[in-house]
Amino acid sequence: xxxxYHITFASITDYLGYGxxxxxxxxxxxxxxxxDISKIFNFPKPQHSKQFKKLVIEIDTYNxxxxxxxxxxxxxxxxxxxxxYEWRFKEIFRMMSRLNQHKFSxxxxxxxxxxxxxxxVDKFFTTSISKLPKKIVTQIISRLxxxxxxxxxxxxxxxxxxxxxxLPAKKAKFPINFFDYDRYLESSSSKTECYAVFLxxxxxxxxxxxxxxxxxxxxxxxxxxxxLNHFFDFVEKTMKIKVIVSPHPKVNYTDNFxxxxxxxxxxxxxxxxxxxxxxxxxxSSISFAVCYNKPIYFLTDDNIIxxxxxxxxxxxxxxxxxxxxNRPVVNLSEPLMPWNEEANQIDQVAYNNFxxxxxxxxxxxxxxxxDIIIKDLLEVFNN
Numbered sequence: 001x002x003x004x005y006h007i008t009f010a011s012i013t014d015y016l017g018y019g020x021x022x023x024x025x026x027x028x029x030x031x032x033x034x035x036d037i038s039k040i041f042n043f044p045k046p047q048h049s050k051q052f053k054k055l056v057i058e059i060d061t062y063n064x065x066x067x068x069x070x071x072x073x074x075x076x077x078x079x080x081x082x083x084x085y086e087w088r089f090k091e092i093f094r095m096m097s098r099l100n101q102h103k104f105s106x107x108x109x110x111x112x113x114x115x116x117x118x119x120x121v122d123k124f125f126t127t128s129i130s131k132l133p134k135k136i137v138t139q140i141i142s143r144l145x146x147x148x149x150x151x152x153x154x155x156x157x158x159x160x161x162x163x164x165x166x167l168p169a170k171k172a173k174f175p176i177n178f179f180d181y182d183r184y185l186e187s188s189s190s191k192t193e194c195y196a197v198f199l200x201x202x203x204x205x206x207x208x209x210x211x212x213x214x215x216x217x218x219x220x221x222x223x224x225x226x227x228l229n230h231f232f233d234f235v236e237k238t239m240k241i242k243v244i245v246s247p248h249p250k251v252n253y254t255d256n257f258x259x260x261x262x263x264x265x266x267x268x269x270x271x272x273x274x275x276x277x278x279x280x281x282x283x284s285s286i287s288f289a290v291c292y293n294k295p296i297y298f299l300t301d302d303n304i305i306x307x308x309x310x311x312x313x314x315x316x317x318x319x320x321x322x323x324x325x326n327r328p329v330v331n332l333s334e335p336l337m338p339w340n341e342e343a344n345q346i347d348q349v350a351y352n353n354f355x356x357x358x359x360x361x362x363x364x365x366x367x368x369x370x371d372i373i374i375k376d377l378l379e380v381f382n383n
Contacts, residue, residue: 001076002381003031007065007092008082009038011046012056013249014266019109019179020080022052024370030377035059035068041088047250062091069099078380080105081154087138090151097152103171103380105156108164110178110284112358113320156380158373161358172383174376175361176369180284183269184291185368190273195242196235197275198258199268199283202248203304203314214311220303227301229259231332235279238338246271246285277344282317287359290325290351295344298322301332326350 004025006012012034017023025032034056038046048056059065069079081096081104083089096104145151155170160178167173177185204214204221232243245263247253253263264271272278272288278296280286281304289296298318308315322329326347330336356365364372 001029001031002078002377003033003072003076004078004080004377005033005035005069005072006080006082007035007037009036009041009043009046010082011250012048012052014049014051015179015249017049017052018183020082020107021370021373022055024373025377028374030374033057035065037065037092040065062095065092066095066098069095069102072102074101074103076381078103078105078156078377080107082106085142085151085153087142090142090145093151093153096154097149100152103156104152104154105158105380106154107176108157108159108161108167109176110180110287110358111159111161111164112284112287113317113324158376160360160364161356162361163357165361172380174379175363176373176376177361177364177367178287178359179369180269180287181291181355181359182369184288185366187269187273188291190292192276193274194240195244195275196239196277196279197268197271198232198243198245199272199278199280199285199289200245200247200251201281201283201314202251203281204307205251205253206248214307220307224301224303225257227303227332228299231299231330231336232259232261234336239277241276243279244271244275248283282314282321286321286325290354291359293346293348293351295346296325296327298327298329299332300329303333324350324354 006020010016012020012022022032032055034048034052036046036048036056036058038044039058039060040062057068059068072079079102081092083092084106085093096102142151146153157164157167157169157173158176159165159167159173160176160181165173165175204224235241235243243261245258245261246268247263247265249266268285269288272285272294273292275294278286278289278294279299280289280296281299286296288294298321300315300318304318305315319329321327328343356362
């Protein structure tokens, strides 16, 4: 029997399980197991979806992981390591080199433009002096170790977006769709109702803050909450439409975090599909807004700007998304100006380019991933 093993320290939610095509595999007699390695890094315990919990195997140490993978039947197994390279994860990439005959893959899904537009010179001068030597040394050592084949990357790529089509792969590359694009294909019609939807990122209260190294204070959370709700009040008053919140599924919010507004969990696609406008920071769910051609307003404020200078650069992500889509960034800490209907006109060329570059490919733009993935997986198993 063919099997695919997903190695991750993140929660396998319904959403991610859909992207990894877990149900599609199971329905086509491909066994699926999830190897949870969060304990190895002392990360918070992932909250896996109920429907996938029975597939989870907890791994406590590197040696245990190595022994488990080494015992797999190479021909009938794919080991999907859903982790991109960082120095702290180097032992995982060392394992791939040691077990070179195994089939190691990664699903590059939703590789949206979460990157800074700063030049290397800018990054050099904005990096902490105390951290700079370590960063330089680890980069040099990493490159050397990959060149010497001491470390290796996944050799099979399943990728969404033409920007990834040129990535090298030692064994094979397969174009697929970002899961949001697949969900759009399944319900592509759209209508407009009189509300704005806020796609929440869970800023300053996300469970992954500890993994990333973000330091969050209660004062920051409080100031951000006030800034956000003040803006929502402004939108509702000036535009005469209500704001509905699509909350981040991993965040447990305190009561009335968004005021008395309606909060609807796990329905981002439907909320965007029928909205008049979309408000967000840098949520990956903006892909729905792009697919349904909804006007997006990107939001930042002084809390986000200040935080981004020390920790995760959310402000740069926000501006980068806005640049790609030719949409405005609203600073909630500045005087708010009402916008007219002309501001809702989108740049269709920019939206179409974004879809093709990040959400789908020329080969798959009108095809559901579930209709092609089994053929691709069988090709991997048989080679």
